[in-house]
Amino acid sequence: xxxxxxxxxxxxxxxxxxxxxxxxxxxxxxxxxxxxxxxxxxxxxxxxxxxxxxxxxxxxxxxxxxxxxxxxxxxxxxxxxxxxxxxxxxxxxxxxxxxxxxxxxxxxxxxxxxxxxxxxxxxxxxxxxxxxxxxxxxxxxxxxxxxxxxxxxxxxxxxxxxxxxxxxxxxxxxxxxxxxxxxxxxxxxxxxxxxxxxxxxxxxxxxxxxxxxxxxxxxxxxxxxxxxxxxxxxxxxxxxxxxxxxx
Amino acid sequence: xxxxxxxxxxxxxxxxxxxxxxxxxxxxxxxxxxxxxxxxxxxxxxxxxxxxxxxxxxxxxxxxxxxxxxxxxxxxxxxxxxxxxxxxxxxxxxxxxxxxxxxxxxxxxxxxxxxxxxxxxxxxxxxxxxxxxxxxxxxxxxxxxxxxxxxxxxxxxxxxxxxxxxxxxxxxxxxxxxxxxxxxxxxxxxxxxxxxxxxxxxxxxxxxxxxxxxxxxxxxxxxxxxxxxxxxxxxxxxxxxxxxxxxxxxxxxxxxxxxxxxxxxxxxxxxxxxxxxxxxxxxxxxxxxxxxxxxxxxxxxxxxxxxxxxxxxxxxxxxxxxxxxxxxxxxxxxxxxxxxxxxxxxxxxxxx
Amino acid sequence: xxxxxxxxxxxxxxxxxxxxxxxxxxxxxxxxxxxxxxxxxxxxxxxxxxxxxxxxxxxxxxxxxxxxxxxxxxxxxxxxxx
Numbered sequence: 001x002x003x004x005x006x007x008x009x010x011x012x013x014x015x016x017x018x019x020x021x022x023x024x025x026x027x028x029x030x031x032x033x034x035x036x037x038x039x040x041x042x043x044x045x046x047x048x049x050x051x052x053x054x055x056x057x058x059x060x061x062x063x064x065x066x067x068x069x070x071x072x073x074x075x076x077x078x079x080x081x082x083x084x085x086x087x088x089x090x091x092x093x094x095x096x097x098x099x100x101x102x103x104x105x106x107x108x109x110x111x112x113x114x115x116x117x118x119x120x121x122x123x124x125x126x127x128x129x130x131x132x133x134x135x136x137x138x139x140x141x142x143x144x145x146x147x148x149x150x151x152x153x154x155x156x157x158x159x160x161x162x163x164x165x166x167x168x169x170x171x172x173x174x175x176x177x178x179x180x181x182x183x184x185x186x187x188x189x190x191x192x193x194x195x196x197x198x199x200x201x202x203x204x205x206x207x208x209x210x211x212x213x214x215x216x217x218x219x220x221x222x223x224x225x226x227x228x229x230x231x232x233x234x235x236x237x238x239x240x241x242x243x244x245x246x247x
Numbered sequence: 248x249x250x251x252x253x254x255x256x257x258x259x260x261x262x263x264x265x266x267x268x269x270x271x272x273x274x275x276x277x278x279x280x281x282x283x284x285x286x287x288x289x290x291x292x293x294x295x296x297x298x299x300x301x302x303x304x305x306x307x308x309x310x311x312x313x314x315x316x317x318x319x320x321x322x323x324x325x326x327x328x329x330x331x332x333x334x335x336x337x338x339x340x341x342x343x344x345x346x347x348x349x350x351x352x353x354x355x356x357x358x359x360x361x362x363x364x365x366x367x368x369x370x371x372x373x374x375x376x377x378x379x380x381x382x383x384x385x386x387x388x389x390x391x392x393x394x395x396x397x398x399x400x401x402x403x404x405x406x407x408x409x410x411x412x413x414x415x416x417x418x419x420x421x422x423x424x425x426x427x428x429x430x431x432x433x434x435x436x437x438x439x440x441x442x443x444x445x446x447x448x449x450x451x452x453x454x455x456x457x458x459x460x461x462x463x464x465x466x467x468x469x470x471x472x473x474x475x476x477x478x479x480x481x482x483x484x485x486x487x488x489x490x491x492x493x494x495x496x497x498x499x500x501x502x503x504x505x506x507x508x509x510x511x512x513x514x515x516x517x518x519x520x521x522x523x524x525x526x527x528x529x530x531x532x533x534x535x536x537x538x539x540x541x542x543x544x545x546x547x548x549x550x551x552x553x554x555x556x557x558x559x560x561x562x563x564x565x566x567x568x569x570x571x572x573x574x575x576x577x578x579x580x581x582x583x584x585x586x587x588x589x590x591x592x593x594x595x596x597x598x599x
Numbered sequence: 600x601x602x603x604x605x606x607x608x609x610x611x612x613x614x615x616x617x618x619x620x621x622x623x624x625x626x627x628x629x630x631x632x633x634x635x636x637x638x639x640x641x642x643x644x645x646x647x648x649x650x651x652x653x654x655x656x657x658x659x660x661x662x663x664x665x666x667x668x669x670x671x672x673x674x675x676x677x678x679x680x681x
Contacts, residue, residue: 001606005659005669012452016664020641021617025663043445045316048456057454063443065315066456068338071308074300078312078320079443081270081296086445104308107301181623181657214617221617 008032010041012061021221023178023211024052027120028059030188031091035062038195040087045079047072049101051093052126060091070101073108076115087195089116095125098134098158105164105206112169112203116194119160119206122213123232130216134158137231142216157235161208165241171203173242177210177233179225186238193243202244210236250427255390256281256420259349259413262397263321264289265428268347270296270320272309274328277361278417279351282323303328307335307348314344315455317442319401323349325417326367327358330375336410337376340472341457345404347397348382349413351420352553354580362580363417365502368557371414372531379469381476383483384412384530386501390424392528402434407479414530416553418503418582479532486534487526490516493544494523496592499562500551501527503582508551511588522592530558538565548572549595551588553581603672605654607646610666614643620658620667626651629658 007013010032018024035041044062048054050069057064067075072090080088097105097119108115124142125131131144135157139148149157165173172194176187187209194205210232212224219227253261260282263271271286283299290297300306306322313320324332329350339346352367354360369375371384383403387393393415400411446452459465490512491497500508505526512522521544525537538548547570550559559574566572575591577583607629614637621629621644630647637643646652654671 001670001672003668004654004671005656005667007665007668011665015613015639018663020615021619021663023663025665026619026661029663029665042448045443045445047312054458057452057456061446061452063446063453064455065312065443066342066454066458067311068308068334071304071311071335074305074308075312075315077298077300077305078270078272078309078314078318079316081298081309082313082316082318083444103301104305107305110301181660184660221619222622225619225622 008036010036010061012059014058016059017055018052019215021212021214021224022052024120026178026184027118027187027209027211028056030184030191031089031118032060034188034192034195035087038192038199040195040199043086045083045086045088047076047079047088047090049090049092049096051096053091053093053120054127056091070096070099071104072096073101073104073113073115073117077108077111077113080113080115087198089118091118092120093126094121094123094133094135098160105160106167109164109167109170109204109206112171114198114201114203116198116205116207118191119208120211121160121208121236122211122216123157124213124216126213126216137235159236161206161241164206169203170206170242171244172197172205174240175208175210175236175238177228177238179210179228197244200244248428250425252423253390253426254281254421254423255393255415256351257285258390258394258426259397259415260285260289262394262428263347264293264295265431266398266401267319267431268295268321268401269318270313271322272298272300272306272313272320273322273324274300274303274306276325276328278353278420279323279325279349281420282349303331307332310346311335311339311342311344314339314346315342315443317439317444319345321347321349323351325351325353326355326364329367329370333374333376336382337374337378337380338457339410340380340382341378342455343408344410344455345408347400347404347411347413349415352414352416354578360580361417363503363582364553364578364580365416365504366554366557366578367414368530368552368554371412372533372561380472381531382410382412383407383479384414386414386528386530387419388502388505388526390419390422391426393419394426394428398428398431402436403483405436406434407475409479414502416503483529484532484534484536485528486537487528488537489524489526491523491525491542493521493542495521495544496547496549496596497523497525497541497545498549498551499525499527499558501530501558504551504553507583507585508588510585511592514585514589515592520592520596520598533561533565535565538562541570545570547595549592550574551583552576553583554578603650605652605672606649606670607652607658608668609644609646611643612638613664613666614641615639615664616641616643617663618644619661619663620644623657623661625655625657626653628652
């Protein structure tokens with residue numbers, strides 16, 4: 001008898017505060033598993049951000065630093081410049097990274113900072129109650145656009161991976177999803193590649209993970225997976241946008 | 248080191264290296280650019296790390312990360328850039344992270360001018376980030392004093408687990424004076440077992456944070472911080488007095504303005520008018536004790552600032568109604584001359 | 600005698616009843632009994648037919664709360680002994 005799946009040592013034993021079906025917990029688990037498998041858990045330093053995942057430091061079994069909204073890449077830069085050989089990562093949502101934090105994420109890529117950013121994109125601001133995010137889709141109903149996102153009024157959603165992929169210092173950029181077991185397996189591979197890119201000294205790595213927000217979207221957790229597949233993937237295509245091999 | 252003629256900004260940068268600074272993160276802004284430029288040149292030779300950040304917002308957060316990971320970082324900026332950093336200051340104070348921040352003040356508000364001012368007194372001592380916090384703030388008056396304060400700042404930051412401000416201004420930053428850096432005094436520093444450096448599988452993870460959703464917990468955090476601030480106030484408050492014995496009027500000024508006030512006092516002495524000076528060397532903690540037990544001869548206090556009146560509030564609080572407190576200031580980047588301060592004193596004393 | 604391929608254990612009191620494991624299971628043997636409630640107040644998931652588990656691990660892969668442990672049997676076992 002082999003245990004093929006058990007709770008990762010990369011997670012603490014605290015139950016998360018996330019809503020039922022919120023894929024933050026799933027993505028935390030993937031990060032935790034990758035850190036354990038690559039034997040990086042003991043040296044890893046994570047920079048938490050502001051959003052639903054602000055309490056990620058309670059769930060990931062690594063030393064972590066809370067960062068102000070949007071600033072995690074700058075905080076991570078400070079850390080990595082003190083500890084150039086340790087694995088340093090940021091874990092950010094779409095408000096944190098794509099709204100207030102756009103300067104910081106562009107410049108951490110621009111500098112080719114050897115850190116890994118896990119970007120959790122669920123097209124909404126979850127923690128503050130369901131407002132519009134830069135990644136909210138056209139006509140998607142949110143509390144600050146109750147009739148649906150009006151692109152004439154506030155623009156089309158931001159494709160972060162495409163934006164970052166054309167920066168020379170961004171060595172590995174992949175967009176993945178967690179809407180099915182197959183997608184989750186690919187997401188884990190991508191996160192693993194991101195950390196391998198960092199530890200190999202190639203440059204900045206960004207893994208954008210399309211995720212769900214059942215509470216914000218007003219859907220059941222299972223229906224949310226379907227909504228993601230039907231609505232988010234067409235606008236945010238999955239795949240590797242940049243890798244060290246092509247550079 | 249023998250006496251060397253140095254620009255104020257450069258002396259601060261050299262003193263930072265000698266004081267044990269390991270990392271500088273900053274963004275260009277006049278009139279402090281000599282600080283990042285000096286460190287960009289010298290750090291690669293001395294083993295420190297210089298990184299130009301994309302903004303002051305990023306710079307202060309790089310300082311935060313480096314401090315949380317065990318570095319001895321600093322940043323420097325000038326008034327509008329310091330304003331951008333205020334969010335970071337609140338976080339640094341809340342997370343109790345040791346670091347040094349230099350403000351080479353310029354005229355404001357807004358983009359203002361590149362000429363000197365002291366119009367950030369409120370910004371440095373009253374927040375301006377959110378929440379109840381205080382930051383140990385030194386106000387040098389000469390290039391030499393700035394260098395000495397900077398050399399001691401990194402250890403003080405670690406001893407108290409606090410950011411430390413060096414509050415300079417455009418004149419002190421740009422002027423050149425002889426500097427002789429002393430040997431660094433060795434101080435016992437507390438162990439940093441709270442750092443986020445990787446737990447090594449040997450302990451529970453450390454978290455550096457400021458969030459505390461439970462109000463009972465957060466109130467206790469605040470009380471603990473206040474207790475620390477009381478300890479700092481008891482041990483680190485500094486001021487200097489000049490000719491206050493038997494003075495009829497006592498001036499209060501800091502930084503560049505204090506030097507000019509001293510010259511005004513000497514001019515007045517030549518006219519047999521007895522004026523003295525209390526010069527705060529720490530802005531926070533403000534030297535309240537300096538205003539207790541003033542000589543019987545003293546009839547009033549005159550606060551002189553390169554602003555529209557900010558430190559005067561603290562002087563009034565310290566004097567507590569015992570004596571009238573007057574104010575004289577220039578703003579917009581204008582530096583007062585000794586003669587105009589002397590004229591104000593004579594006017595106040597009815598000797599105009 | 601049936602060949603048991605896999606076994607799933609669910610930490611019932613940590614389960615939030617989100618249902619992602621249910622749609623992940625290719626054998627459709629995970630259910631939520633809405634008449635039961637765990638200590639958190641959720642109706643937790645459980646395995647309706649343990650003998651049909653193939654030990655694929657999809658349920659654990661989808662679980663956001665890491666409450667699922669999956670074992671795979673490499674030696675044939677009698678189903679009655681489970």
